[in-house]
Amino acid sequence: MIKADSLITDIGKLITPVGPAPLLKDNLGALRIMEDIAVASKDGRIVWIGPSDKARVEVELEGSFHSAGGYTVMPGFVDPHTHPIFAGNRSDEFNMRIQGKSYQEIAAAGGGILNTVNATRAASGDDLMASGWDRLNRMVSEGITTIEAKSGYGLDTESEIKQLEAIRELDKRHPIDIIPTFLGAHEYPPEYKQDHNAYLRLLTEEMLPRIKEEKLAVFCDIFTEDGVFSISESRFFMSKAKKLGFKLKFHADELTDLGGASLAAEMGAISAEHLIFISDKGIEDMARSGTAAVLLPGTSFFLMMNKYAPARKMIERGLPVALATDFNPGSSHTQAISMIVTLACLNMKMTIEEAISAATLNAAYAIGLANDRGSLEVGKLADMIIFDFKDYHDLVYNWGVSHIEKVVKRGKVVFIRSHIFFKDSGPSAGAIVL
Numbered sequence: 001m002i003k004a005d006s007l008i009t010d011i012g013k014l015i016t017p018v019g020p021a022p023l024l025k026d027n028l029g030a031l032r033i034m035e036d037i038a039v040a041s042k043d044g045r046i047v048w049i050g051p052s053d054k055a056r057v058e059v060e061l062e063g064s065f066h067s068a069g070g071y072t073v074m075p076g077f078v079d080p081h082t083h084p085i086f087a088g089n090r091s092d093e094f095n096m097r098i099q100g101k102s103y104q105e106i107a108a109a110g111g112g113i114l115n116t117v118n119a120t121r122a123a124s125g126d127d128l129m130a131s132g133w134d135r136l137n138r139m140v141s142e143g144i145t146t147i148e149a150k151s152g153y154g155l156d157t158e159s160e161i162k163q164l165e166a167i168r169e170l171d172k173r174h175p176i177d178i179i180p181t182f183l184g185a186h187e188y189p190p191e192y193k194q195d196h197n198a199y200l201r202l203l204t205e206e207m208l209p210r211i212k213e214e215k216l217a218v219f220c221d222i223f224t225e226d227g228v229f230s231i232s233e234s235r236f237f238m239s240k241a242k243k244l245g246f247k248l249k250f251h252a253d254e255l256t257d258l259g260g261a262s263l264a265a266e267m268g269a270i271s272a273e274h275l276i277f278i279s280d281k282g283i284e285d286m287a288r289s290g291t292a293a294v295l296l297p298g299t300s301f302f303l304m305m306n307k308y309a310p311a312r313k314m315i316e317r318g319l320p321v322a323l324a325t326d327f328n329p330g331s332s333h334t335q336a337i338s339m340i341v342t343l344a345c346l347n348m349k350m351t352i353e354e355a356i357s358a359a360t361l362n363a364a365y366a367i368g369l370a371n372d373r374g375s376l377e378v379g380k381l382a383d384m385i386i387f388d389f390k391d392y393h394d395l396v397y398n399w400g401v402s403h404i405e406k407v408v409k410r411g412k413v414v415f416i417r418s419h420i421f422f423k424d425s426g427p428s429a430g431a432i433v434l
């Protein structure tokens with residue numbers, strides 16, 4: 001008998017990618033599908049997966065029991081690129097944008113990333129945690145059980161640290177796991193707009209060593225883009241970060257083909273992200289280095305761009321492709337990762353199976369955690385979603401709505417969809433009285 005403290009039975013279909021990660025080429029779309037399954041876990045990790053009718057004889061349960069009611073279970077989503085800790089609200093700017101106002105008009109009205117920087121600098125750590133908490137709750141309700149979270153709206157030492165401390169506290173208190181990334185190189189702050197070298201000195205001589213010393217971030221990220229951090233500035237900053245032991249991530253080739261993907265590959269980065277304008281050379285370089293391509297189709301969609309990252313080409317050339325929401329207040333204000341999966345299928349021509357793997361196991365790979373999560377296998381975290389469909393194609397086919405019935409984090413149910421009072425009455429049960 002296997003000892004367990006949590007058991008989920010009557011799983012109609014268990015759908016999961018299977019390691020080892022990363023999943024490349026044809027393997028990306030090769031999901032394992034098991035029918036009439038149960039999953040047992042202990043201390044948050046899966047200890048047994050087997051036929052539902054064998055659970056009672058093979059598993060000794062001391063703890064909670066849940067039935068999936070014949071519906072589908074998949075691994076919790078991993079979101080490897082988010083910006084969830086910030087103050088303020090940019091709905092005014094969004095409103096201007098959808099009315100066709102230009103970037104300059106929006107900037108003149110105080111919009112853009114510096115709007116968020118000003119609000120975040122002025123906010124207390126408690127304020128950042130309170131708004132962050134609500135956003136994390138929304139993520140869990142969308143089936144996300146692990147995220148990477150970036151700073152980058154402080155752009156001075158104290159404000160960046162304030163953001164990273166909020167991330168650390170939220171990780172301790174909230175069921176979602178949060179992997180922190182220092183993104184002080186998100187933009188040049190107004191006070192250093194004319195003196196890039198001085199900001200690079202602040203980043204490398206003051207911020208990086210303090211963040212390292214206080215163990216506030218695992219990854220270091222930079223916005224390598226025309227008009228933001230150039231290739232040589234990025235190389236300078238990231239080599240200092242690498243020397244201090246940070247793992248590297250790049251915002252690369254989002255708006256122009258500047259060569260950020262090749263730089264990420266050259267520097268041995270764990271991932272390069274966005275990649276809408278990546279060149280063929282960038283793809284070849286990343287394929288050689290094994291750098292994960294974290295694609296963010298929600299950003300293309302929300303910015304009303306007609307261009308998406310060339311996912312098919314990347315998969316064919318053997319890049320580890322992952323998906324993320326890019327949740328942030330400006331260019332992708334959504335936690336709906338199932339919608340990201342839908343956009344990946346519709347606008348980047350990924351298959352449903354590929355998109356599921358890219359938002360789970362390969363997403364975990366892109367933050368260095370594929371040994372631990374991203375698929376439902378014995379030994380991994382019991383992070384699971386119970387959906388309300390029997391056919392997993394509904395995740396994409398019945399688009400833009402939530403299919404999530406329950407979310408399980410480390411073996412514990414952390415989200416149950418609000419009760420629908422008339423769900424079980426059926427059309428023949430007569431009038432619905434509420």
Ligand SMILES: [Zn+2]
Binds near residue numbers: 081251
């Ligand atoms: Zn981003």
